[in-house]
Amino acid sequence: MITNSVIQIEGISKSFLLHHEGKEKYIALRDVVSRKAKNFLSFINRRTAERQSIEEFWALKNVSFNVERGARVGIIGRNGAGKSTLLKILSRITEPSGGRVILKGRVASLLEVGTGFHPELTGRENVFLNGAILGMSRREIRAKFDEIVAFAEVEKFLDTPVKRYSSGMYVRLAFAVAAHLEPEILIVDEVLAVGDAQFQKKCLGKMEDVSKSDGRTVLFVSHNMSAIQNLCTSAVYMNRGRVEQIGNVHSVIDKYLNQGILESGTRWVGNHKENEFVKLRSVEVFKTRGSDLTEFYIDEAISIKIRAQVYGTIKGLAYELFVNSNNGSVAFSSFTNTMTCEAGEYEVNCVIPGHTFNNGRYVFTIGVSKDYHHFLVKLDEILGVEFHNSPSGLGWQGEWPGILRPKLDWAVKLKNNA
Numbered sequence: 509m510i511t512n513s514v515i516q517i518e519g520i521s522k523s524f525l526l527h528h529e530g531k532e533k534y535i536a537l538r539d540v541v542s543r544k545a546k547n548f549l550s551f552i553n554r555r556t557a558e559r560q561s562i563e564e565f566w567a568l569k570n571v572s573f574n575v576e577r578g579a580r581v582g583i584i585g586r587n588g589a590g591k592s593t594l595l596k597i598l599s600r601i602t603e604p605s606g607g608r609v610i611l612k613g614r615v616a617s618l619l620e621v622g623t624g625f626h627p628e629l630t631g632r633e634n635v636f637l638n639g640a641i642l643g644m645s646r647r648e649i650r651a652k653f654d655e656i657v658a659f660a661e662v663e664k665f666l667d668t669p670v671k672r673y674s675s676g677m678y679v680r681l682a683f684a685v686a687a688h689l690e691p692e693i694l695i696v697d698e699v700l701a702v703g704d705a706q707f708q709k710k711c712l713g714k715m716e717d718v719s720k721s722d723g724r725t726v727l728f729v730s731h732n733m734s735a736i737q738n739l740c741t742s743a744v745y746m747n748r749g750r751v752e753q754i755g756n757v758h759s760v761i762d763k764y765l766n767q768g769i770l771e772s773g774t775r776w777v778g779n780h781k782e783n784e785f786v787k788l789r790s791v792e793v794f795k796t797r798g799s800d801l802t803e804f805y806i807d808e809a810i811s812i813k814i815r816a817q818v819y820g821t822i823k824g825l826a827y828e829l830f831v832n833s834n835n836g837s838v839a840f841s842s843f844t845n846t847m848t849c850e851a852g853e854y855e856v857n858c859v860i861p862g863h864t865f866n867n868g869r870y871v872f873t874i875g876v877s878k879d880y881h882h883f884l885v886k887l888d889e890i891l892g893v894e895f896h897n898s899p900s901g902l903g904w905q906g907e908w909p910g911i912l913r914p915k916l917d918w919a920v921k922l923k924n925n926a
Contacts, residue, residue: 514693514725515575515598519607522568522593567593569749570607578723580715582730582740582757584764587888589746591729595619595695598727613692613725614642618682620697627671631662631681634670638685652688659714660684675882680707687714694718695727712739731873731888733761733836761836765871765892774801776890785822785884786876789815789853793872793891796859806913807862807898814856814874818849825849826880827856830873832889839870839911846879863915865895866908 568590575581583591596602598609599617618624625634635656639649657663660680662673670678686694694715716739718724730736736743736757743760745752753763777790794801796809804810814827828843842858870893875886 512576513574514577514612516610517573520568520571520604521606523564523566523605526563526565566749571751573754578719580719580726580740582728582736582743585746590749591746615693616686616691617695618686625670628669630667630669632666635685639689642689656684656688683711693725697729737836765834787817788885791874791890793893804893804895805898806865806895809862810860812858816854818851821850823848824879826877828875832871833911834869837911866913869894
């Protein structure tokens with residue numbers, strides 16, 4: 509059968525073995541001494557076996573879909589949904605446990621800051637290295653070199669080893685290389701979030717341009733629903749390793765946001781992927797007055813409480829809040845001043861006054877950054893709340909246009925009688 513698909517994903521599954529180590533029971537010295545050597549050895553072996561257990565975790569389960577030539581496909585889903593694992597399989601970084609992938613054309617991937625470049629080589633050398641990996645000749649790379657450098661805006665640092673680049677510089681050059689060296693398939697993960705807003709807009713424009721003008725295929729993973737809507741021609745919603753829905757961008761995003769709200773409610777407790785700097789223990793949304801969390805009204809103030817564990821002393825730490833509307837548009841963002849935090853447990857509260865939200869659903873993203881630029885932790889769309897008209901029935905009723913619905917101070921004065 510003739511098909512225009514450049515990516516065919518057929519029943520892909522991927523499993524990992526997770527090693528767990530349980531808590532060891534306290535053993536007094538007198539208990540150990542009293543045991544015979546033979547019994548002591550068997551005891552140690554038994555306790556070691558009990559402490560260690562192996563769990564099979566399926567990151568992907570029977571994932572199947574095709575991508576047509578020239579399509580721009582957004583892949584969305586909560587953290588742990590399997591998006592990055594799927595992209596690593598498509599990029600040939602890891603092999604699937606089952607199923608197969610058929611790719612027609614060269615693939616350029618931008619998955620994580622730090623991948624694809626050799627840290628000891630300069631920016632110039634890494635451009636030629638990446639081109640060679642994609643199978644391009646030195647002449648072909650030279651023809652694109654000036655365009656790559658101009659796009660990345662790193663002319664002054666071309667002959668500096670990339671290990672000395674900031675994360676933003678690194679991503680700018682990595683994206684420029686991936687987008688300009690003419691791959692038939694361009695795969696981009698959330699890594700663009702590292703760059704500034706102006707560069708992100710520039711990248712989105714470039715991805716749209718190469719798709720429309722050159723017929724190249726783009727796979728784009730992002731938690732920014734506005735970016736997905738503006739760039740992509742279709743979307744895939746992944747949930748717990750499976751494809752939940754695929755098709756029209758707006759309908760897929762709507763299902764994702766609605767389901768995310770139903771799952772998350774108003775309180776999240778758990779441990780994100782551990783790092784050496786900070787861990788978020790819980791995030792909670794509640795009313796500043798009253799305890800009823802089943803109905804939220806537009807005239808009520810709400811509070812967002814974050815509990816965090818900080819390891820060691822960190823300078824320039826900031827807590828950040830991002831609020832998106834149900835259609836994925838950014839409603840607003842807010843953040844603390846940067847501060848120096850010593851090791852310990854912290855409780856952070858953010859109050860959003862009443863008459864801020866419009867009718868409808870909103871999702872909250874919580875982040876902890878260093879100097880506002882580098883995220884140490886980011887929990888995308890971790891909580892969601894739906895707001896309704898006030899039961900008091902005093903004004904402001906019905907549907908109003910706009911993402912927000914603030915109650916502003918108006919002053920009307922009669923200056924002259926008729």
